[in-house]
Amino acid sequence: MEIAANNPSLKSWVEVPENSDFPIQNLPFGIFKTNQLTARVGSRIGDMVIDLKSLFVLGYFTNLPFEMKDFDSQTLNSLMKKGKKGTRDLRNRLSKLLEIGHTDLKINEHHVDQVFIPVDQVEMLLPVEIGDYTDFYSSREHATNVGTMFRDPNNALLPNWLWIPVGYHGRSSSVIVSGVDIHRPKGQIRPIATEDPILSASQRVDFELEMGFITYDGKPLGDSISTEESEDFIFGMCLFNDWSARDIQTWEYVPLGPFLAKNFASSMSPWIVTLDALEPFRIEGPKQEPEVLSYLKFEGKKSYDIQLEVALKPELVEETTICKSNFKYMYWNMSQQLAHHTINGCNIRCGDLMGSGTISGPTPDSYGSMLELSWKGEKPLTLKDGTERKFVKDNDTVIMRGHAEKDNVRVGFGEVRSKLLPAKN
Amino acid sequence: MEIAANNPSLKSWVEVPENSDFPIQNLPFGIFKTNQLTARVGSRIGDMVIDLKSLFVLGYFTNLPFEMKDFDSQTLNSLMKKGKKGTRDLRNRLSKLLEIGHTDLKINEHHVDQVFIPVDQVEMLLPVEIGDYTDFYSSREHATNVGTMFRDPNNALLPNWLWIPVGYHGRSSSVIVSGVDIHRPKGQIRPIATEDPILSASQRVDFELEMGFITYDGKPLGDSISTEESEDFIFGMCLFNDWSARDIQTWEYVPLGPFLAKNFASSMSPWIVTLDALEPFRIEGPKQEPEVLSYLKFEGKKSYDIQLEVALKPELVEETTICKSNFKYMYWNMSQQLAHHTINGCNIRCGDLMGSGTISGPTPDSYGSMLELSWKGEKPLTLKDGTERKFVKDNDTVIMRGHAEKDNVRVGFGEVRSKLLPAKN
Numbered sequence: 001m002e003i004a005a006n007n008p009s010l011k012s013w014v015e016v017p018e019n020s021d022f023p024i025q026n027l028p029f030g031i032f033k034t035n036q037l038t039a040r041v042g043s044r045i046g047d048m049v050i051d052l053k054s055l056f057v058l059g060y061f062t063n064l065p066f067e068m069k070d071f072d073s074q075t076l077n078s079l080m081k082k083g084k085k086g087t088r089d090l091r092n093r094l095s096k097l098l099e100i101g102h103t104d105l106k107i108n109e110h111h112v113d114q115v116f117i118p119v120d121q122v123e124m125l126l127p128v129e130i131g132d133y134t135d136f137y138s139s140r141e142h143a144t145n146v147g148t149m150f151r152d153p154n155n156a157l158l159p160n161w162l163w164i165p166v167g168y169h170g171r172s173s174s175v176i177v178s179g180v181d182i183h184r185p186k187g188q189i190r191p192i193a194t195e196d197p198i199l200s201a202s203q204r205v206d207f208e209l210e211m212g213f214i215t216y217d218g219k220p221l222g223d224s225i226s227t228e229e230s231e232d233f234i235f236g237m238c239l240f241n242d243w244s245a246r247d248i249q250t251w252e253y254v255p256l257g258p259f260l261a262k263n264f265a266s267s268m269s270p271w272i273v274t275l276d277a278l279e280p281f282r283i284e285g286p287k288q289e290p291e292v293l294s295y296l297k298f299e300g301k302k303s304y305d306i307q308l309e310v311a312l313k314p315e316l317v318e319e320t321t322i323c324k325s326n327f328k329y330m331y332w333n334m335s336q337q338l339a340h341h342t343i344n345g346c347n348i349r350c351g352d353l354m355g356s357g358t359i360s361g362p363t364p365d366s367y368g369s370m371l372e373l374s375w376k377g378e379k380p381l382t383l384k385d386g387t388e389r390k391f392v393k394d395n396d397t398v399i400m401r402g403h404a405e406k407d408n409v410r411v412g413f414g415e416v417r418s419k420l421l422p423a424k425n
Numbered sequence: 426m427e428i429a430a431n432n433p434s435l436k437s438w439v440e441v442p443e444n445s446d447f448p449i450q451n452l453p454f455g456i457f458k459t460n461q462l463t464a465r466v467g468s469r470i471g472d473m474v475i476d477l478k479s480l481f482v483l484g485y486f487t488n489l490p491f492e493m494k495d496f497d498s499q500t501l502n503s504l505m506k507k508g509k510k511g512t513r514d515l516r517n518r519l520s521k522l523l524e525i526g527h528t529d530l531k532i533n534e535h536h537v538d539q540v541f542i543p544v545d546q547v548e549m550l551l552p553v554e555i556g557d558y559t560d561f562y563s564s565r566e567h568a569t570n571v572g573t574m575f576r577d578p579n580n581a582l583l584p585n586w587l588w589i590p591v592g593y594h595g596r597s598s599s600v601i602v603s604g605v606d607i608h609r610p611k612g613q614i615r616p617i618a619t620e621d622p623i624l625s626a627s628q629r630v631d632f633e634l635e636m637g638f639i640t641y642d643g644k645p646l647g648d649s650i651s652t653e654e655s656e657d658f659i660f661g662m663c664l665f666n667d668w669s670a671r672d673i674q675t676w677e678y679v680p681l682g683p684f685l686a687k688n689f690a691s692s693m694s695p696w697i698v699t700l701d702a703l704e705p706f707r708i709e710g711p712k713q714e715p716e717v718l719s720y721l722k723f724e725g726k727k728s729y730d731i732q733l734e735v736a737l738k739p740e741l742v743e744e745t746t747i748c749k750s751n752f753k754y755m756y757w758n759m760s761q762q763l764a765h766h767t768i769n770g771c772n773i774r775c776g777d778l779m780g781s782g783t784i785s786g787p788t789p790d791s792y793g794s795m796l797e798l799s800w801k802g803e804k805p806l807t808l809k810d811g812t813e814r815k816f817v818k819d820n821d822t823v824i825m826r827g828h829a830e831k832d833n834v835r836v837g838f839g840e841v842r843s844k845l846l847p848a849k850n
Contacts, residue, residue: 132598137681160676163622164613168681169594169688173557173772174646183647185769188589188718197588199718199768221599221690222608222849248769251585256562256593257682263594264769265646293613293624343624344610344673344689345849347598424647424770 003088003276005095008407012098013106014116016046021403021412024098025280027091028236028271028413029076032122039074039125043094044271048116050094058111060097060104064089075129076214076272077351080235083216087235088276124270126177127238128214128351133175133266134341135210135242135355136167138332140286142360145372162290165332165340167357170242171263175353178239178269178416184394184423185264187248201423202245204377205392208358209310209368209400211327212240213334214272218348225342227298230335231275233348239269239308239400239416240355246371246391268353269400269416277411281305281404286331295343302333306413308359308402310368312383315395320383322373325359325366327402394422428513428701430520433832437523438531439541441471446828446837449523450705452516453661453696453838454501457547464499464550468519469696473541475519483536485522485529489514500554501639501697502776505660508641512660513701549695551602552663553639553776558600558691559766560635560667560780561592563757565711567785570797587715590757590765592782595667596688600778602695603664603841609819609848610689612673626848627670629802630817633783634735634793634825636752637665638759639697643773650767652723655760656700658773664694664733664825664841665780671796671816693778694825694841702836706730706829711756720768727758731838733784733827735793737808740820745808747798750784750791752827819847 005027012024022028022044032049033039040053053071055061065086070078079087097105105111137143140157143166147156160166176182184205190197214235219225225233242262249261285303306327313319332340337354358368367373370391374380377390392398397419403412430452437449447453447469457474458464465478478496480486490511495503504512522530530536562568565582568591572581585591601607609630615622639660644650650658667687674686710728731752738744757765762779783793792798795816799805802815817823822844828837 132596158679160613160622160679164677166677166681166684168684169596171557171594171771172597173774173777176646183770186649187769188585196715197585197718199720221601224611245769252589252591253680253682254583254585255678255682256591257678257680259591259593260765260769260771263771290621293622295624340685344612344627344670344685345608346596346685346688349598352598 003279005092006277006280008409010095011100012045013100014045014048014098019410020046021410021414022046023409024095025409026273026277026411027094028273028277029079030127030271031074031076031125033125034117034122041071041073041076041079044119045098047119049119049122051115051117054115061090061093064093066090074125076127077129080216080350084232087274091274091276124177124179126175127270127272128353130172130175130353131349131351133170133172133353134167135170135357136165136332136337137357138165138330138337139357139360140331141329141362142358142368142372145360145367149376163293165337167337167341168257170266170355174263175266175268178267178418180267181419181421182243182265183421185245185248186423187245187260188251189247190251197251202247204246205420206244206246206370207310207392207398208242208244209308209323209325210240210242210355210358211237211306211402212268212353212355213237215348215350215352215354217350218342221347222345224345225338227296227335227339230338233338234275234334236272236274237278238272239402239413241267241398241400241416241418242355243267267416267418269413271414273411273413278304278404280406281411283328285328285333288331295339296336298335302335303328303330304404306402306404308400311399312389313397313399314383314385314387317385319399322381323366323368325361325368327359329359329361330356392420394420396420428704430517431702431705433834436525437470438525439470439473439523444835445471446835446839447471448834448836449520450834451698451702451836452519453698453702454504455552455696456499456501456550458550459542459547466496466498466501466504469544470523472544474544474547476540476542479540486515486518489518491515499550501552502554505641505775509657512699516699516701549602549604551600552695552697553778555597555600555778556774556776558595558597558778558780559592560595560782561590561757561762562782563590563755563762564782564785565756566754566787567783567793567797570785570792574801588718590762592762592766593682595691595780599688600691600693603692603843605692606844606846607668607690608846610670610673611848612670612685613676614672615676622676627673629671630845631669631671631795632735632817632823633667633669634733634748634750635665635667635781635783636662636731636827637693637778637780638662640773640775640777640779642775643767646772647770649770650763652721652760652764655763658763659700659759661697661699662703663697664827664838666692666823666825666841666843667780668692692841692843694838696839698836698838703729703829705831706836708753710753710758713756720764721761723760727760728753728755729829731827731829733825736824737814738822738824739808739810739812739818742810744824747806748791748793750786750793752784754784754786755781817845819845821845
């Protein structure tokens with residue numbers, strides 16, 4: 001598939017700083033507001049947010065299948081209801097308007113003044129009204145690390161892991177956008193396994209480096225989505241921090257899975273980078289052995305080369321990068337996840353969020369959680385300020401960043417950041 | 426708390442058949458439509474559905490905090506946004522209008538003709554736009570049965586069970602209303618534990634007899650709801666069939682819990698019976714030993730005496746009642762479930778659904794699932810037509826019913842019924 005808007009030689013008449021995540025080849029979607037402007041749909045180029053509602057009002061989206069309400073909205077859901085073709089055509093149009101040599105918008109100073117807003121003047125909001133949120137567990141390295149730590153190092157992967165893109169349902173209500181701080185959760189923990197549990201602030205708050213994808217409307221209940229069809233149902237991706245309280249999790253998760261250990265908060269980056277924009281960064285995924293069942297087979301490249309990193313920033317001190325990973329390490333790809341999720345007839349809806357699960361790579365500096373990086377606290381990390389970390393401390397900020405790069409084009413996600421405030425009393 | 430609308434001596438000028446679930450003391454809320462009328466909010470008395478949108482338009486709800494859109498809606502969410510006081514006042518007003526001796530509505534024949542619609546002329550719709558759906562696991566008898574079958578009969582309950590109202594997140598998108606049939610799900614199963622898994626239609630489709638409750642808006646993310654406050658956040662209850670595919674569940678559920686084994690469908694009854702209407706049926710719950718942690722302690726009667734039953738009806742044959750249980754058997758009550766769910770700061774929203782978990786009683790005829798009734802298939806049930814069942818067969822209809830009864834007043838839920846159609850090919 002060729003998408004004009006992805007051409008690596010494209011340049012824009014809008015200035016894009018070097019190493020920006022947001023060249024003309026990206027053009028993600030998000031929701032922003034300013035002191036003057038109500039919440040609405042925006043895109044981004046360089047350090048400018050593009051007010052798509054204004055572009056619509058000014059007539060730049062003629063002959064596209066959108067209405068005012070699709071842009072004058074607190075979520076992207078209405079826009080996403082137009083499906084892959086609609087959003088693709090919109091991004092292509094936007095690319096055309098911003099392309100060097102294209103003057104429709106550029107020559108109209110008043111329009112330019114109205115449409116472009118410096119990114120430091122906007123507040124980004126949660127971009128999607130999330131219907132259901134599913135979290136997968138699709139990094140073999142992560143599952144192996146967890147299995148090694150808590151079960152049997154010689155049989156670290158559970159018997160179903162290589163057959164099933166294991167997943168479980170999470171909580172939509174507590175998904176928050178980058179910049180929203182959270183409180184250390186309280187809950188039942190059992191510090192000494194032979195004694196009774198206690199109510200306590202969690203002593204083992206962790207992040208999980210994940211990516212998420214957002215779906216278009218799916219099929220009716222009872223129907224399945226094949227791997228071949230799957231990309232027609234994926235709008236785009238974001239960075240995702242699946243906050244976890246390991247001590248709450250340990251006590252609660254058998255037999256029905258994680259619950260309060262996860263649902264106190266999950267943070268997502270504000271810009272949804274379309275699957276279209278990620279097209280140039282497809283690569284082969286890990287070899288799958290044993291051979292997967294028929295409904296999980298796929299053709300072509302379904303993995304993406306997206307460089308990821310996590311930084312930890314104590315209060316008033318510079319950040320330390322503590323993890324460098326890559327989305328390409330995922331054993332199960334998004335097409336397989338969707339095919340599995342719907343093989344039983346489960347329906348997906350516009351605005352569902354699917355998390356990848358922690359994305360760990362093969363080396364210890366690529367592990368995607370404190371649990372793994374500090375090997376359940378046995379090997380504390382030393383930060384630039386000399387302090388040590390086994391898990392996240394009060395007032396630490398966790399920052400995740402990600403971008404893909406090829407042919408001198410860098411398409412990125414910006415960041416998801418969130419500070420862990422002390423527990424409420 | 427005294428609620429006028431619950432007075433057992435109340436009678437209505439509307440005829441209510443003997444043994445109806447819907448006397449004037451009930452007045453539940455639901456969403457209905459007819460061939461002539463668009464989807465809207467209704468209540469029910471006897472065999473009549475009450476068109477609340479029409480009552481609003483006709484001016485019977487003056488001085489109540491409602492607008493047209495609260496009744497002219499495909500879901501109850503807008504109505505529930507008014508909170509406990511709003512919906513209580515509405516139910517009280519409705520009770521007043523229907524009370525024998527009260528003639529405002531009764532004497533206006535045109536209004537009566539417009540407002541009351543025979544129940545066989547309406548289609549009931551899913552009453553709530555469900556934000557998040559959580560399922561608990563709160564019947565000690567059920568957890569003990571499952572533990573006995575699959576783990577250790579001498580240590581059937583897991584260590585956390587008597588400390589935590591164990592719960593997990595379910596899927597909102599596939600919650601359907603009574604009357605919607607489902608297809609047997611397909612998925613990965615492993616019929617022989619030493620061999621590779623296969624893709625197959627589930628061979629062990631089961632129901633789970635549950636009740637659900639629907640929440641009002643909760644508190645902001647980071648805050649908790651105490652057991653004392655909990656009932657201010659509960660709108661009402663319904664019957665709930667948490668369809669399950671046991672063979673899919675067995676293969677997938679370790680370590681993150683049930684996923685595709687559950688999310689192919691969950692069926693709920695269409696009428697939400699308010700917690701107010703259930704007030705007279707409060708009783709003491711089971712003694713909790715060991716003593717629960719502070720945040721799970723509560724005052725007063727938090728259990729409800731609600732008789733439940735499940736019937737199985739093969740195609741073209743009369744139904745057989747296969748289970749008689751009671752909501753009062755629940756070890757953990759709804760107040761404890763809500764307090765636990767929010768102790769970590771997890772937020773709940775208007776329209777969330779909380780399932781009780783399978784409600785099994787102490788005797789084998791009170792077990793709330795086929796898994797338990799047939800003891801994982803070892804003791805097939807014999808139906809009235811002479812056929813046997815280990816699990817649910819194609820074209821079987823599962824029907825759940827429930828009602829509370831005291832002082833000659835019967836407040837019921839009607840039923841939730843759904844037929845299991847063969848797997849799609």
